[in-house]
Ligand SMILES: [Fe+2]
């Protein structure tokens with residue numbers, strides 16, 4: 001993983017998202033906790049067989065993948081702190097902390113794949129803003145619930161079908177192997193929020209549940225382009241990380257109804273049915 005902080009884009013002076021890697025004992029510790037990375041078929045991508053425009057697009061997609069995995073690590077890190085601050089069950093807090101390590105391992109895998117594709121493309125982002133925002137003045141329980149809903153109940157829930165479709169469409173062994181490894185971890189990431197709400201919901205006021213329902217709908221709306229944008233027939237590996245085709249788009253719509261709206265309703269977090277219907281309309 002090549003990357004160092006260089007002070008940002010020399011033209012715009014905007015901070016650029018870059019990674020660093022220490023190696024040695026800290027990397028060895030990560031790989032003891034998350035083994036298997038070196039068994040993936042690295043070095044098998046034949047760049048000469050990929051059209052230059054497609055390779056650039058693949059680098060862009062996987063660079064964005066590195067960023068979203070990094071942002072997920074920050075989100076679960078913030079969630080872990082919020083869970084500790086509201087006295088959530090210790091095993092839930094431990095699970096959230098462990099997911100941070102999952103996401104950092106995913107950062108490594110996506111970054112290595114990006115390097116094999118020819119290197120990352122610049123992403124303008126100030127890491128000081130990477131942690132999720134919560135409502136000003138929210139008490140610890142609500143702060144944890146906000147991060148759990150946006151990060152786990154919505155974002156991670158949608159990443160499972162999106163990644164599954166990417167995996168189904170991917171043809172290269174290395175891309176398939178990386179996606180399979182990421183996908184294997186995503187299910188528990190999506191369940192943590194539900195388990196937290198089962199504990200927290202009895203302590204949430206009706207107004208707080210309404211606020212969380214609005215947040216969930218807003219978060220779903222932010223992802224709606226994944227299934228609303230035109231299907232991508234000629235996208236390069238891994239054909240983006242979204243709906244890709246009618247099968248993937250249908251899976252994302254079904255997840256909104258069955259994997260997000262229904263589970264949240266069981267905790268008294270009821271989304272506006274008309275708004276949801278409009279968001280998943282074909
Ligand atoms: Fe991940």
Ligand SMILES: [Fe+2]
Nearest residue numbers: 072156186189
């Ligand atoms: Fe995740």
